[in-house]
Amino acid sequence: MLLGIEWDTANNWVFAWSILPILLKGLAVTLQATALGFVVAAVLGLVLAGLKSSRSRIVSWPARFLTEFIRDTPLLVQLFFLYHVLPEYGIVLPAFLTGALALGIQYSAYTSEVYRAGIESIARGQTEAAHALDLSALRTFSVIIVPQAIPRIIPALGNYLVSIMKDVPVLSVVSVLEMLNVAKIIGDRSFNYLIPLSMVGGLYLLLTLLAAAGVRRLDTRLPKQGLPLR
Template sequence: MLFGIEWNTANDWIFAWSILPILLRGLVVTIEATLLGFVVGAALGLVLAALKSVRFRLIAWPARVFTEFLRDTPLLVQLFFLYYVLPEYGLVLPAFLTGALALGVQYSAYMSEVYRAGLESISRGQTEAARALDISPLRTFAVIVLPQAIPRIIPALGNYLVSIMKDVPVLSVVSILEMLNVARIIGDRSFNYMVPLTLVGVLYLILTLVASAGVRLLDERLPKRGIPLR
């Protein structure tokens, strides 16, 4: 019995073993899209958080408006825009890269708020002391504030890593052969959806547990007082 579903015949298990290598190829695509989307989201989220914290309104307000736009529009709309609209203006990207960018851009808005909370948790006295020592704002941010904020937001960023992983199946609408799309194609051709979809559920469960354990381990290992730069 798997996920409450009983496989009654040996044929189901034989079929499962025969399609497992194909599903594992889709799993690799899922992992690659997740990691690339997370890296894009984490990097762009940090940039947005830094821009929104600037006191100059001509810089801060556009960043806030852009963040709200990303948060208030569906991922699918953003994906279609990148995949179908940008080529009309001469910017053609591969489907996989487009999908990963869509995931990263969407989640950068949420991650920017995580960064903001982490940055605001650092005492202002440290930035004032750095200013008194004539340390540039950029160096203060990169060397003093950010290394202390990162350990505090690891759990929240880890949650978004898992969320991105669960949203990867949305990319199937632009013909990316991630794990769920592969399972759907197998079901269409074999008229057996139970076995491939059950395997996908198991693989996603394993993937999520491994990612959660990795984030938990990283959270325990990183020093709470900040990441040493030397």
């Protein structure tokens, strides 16, 4: 019996080592989707936050409505809309790009609220001083308010980076070969799901720990008074 267990264990290690290169290719897709999705979420979220902070209701109300609409509809619905509906209107995007955009758009609603909280934490006197110096609203927002707000919201943005990473497996529904989808295919073909899924779980744990450590390090290194103004 012991010999049988040792033989199975040895075979399991061989199997795990043999599928590792394939899983690493899926890992690369996961990281790319995470990075692109986070960039879209960070940029679009900042734009939405700026529009929502406008004093004009014509500008702020549509931005607030769009934020609520994105936040209150499931990611899968948005993903299927981009993947299946847009081609009917002549807009055809690769599955990977569609998935990354869906992730970015979904999380832009959350990052916009993070930005809004950071912006509102800046003393109103900063804005009044910029107006006294005859700076435009756009320049005030981009070079005075945002550089001071960013160090205060790094931990919250880092949390959403990790959340995006963990939501990447949703892209498997549109045939994106990210890490979990690769593991599932391996399991389907080998009738062994334990090893590939366990390896994916371990890789995700490692990724999230590294991301969290990176965010903490960035949070401690950034000046709390804000980024240098230009």
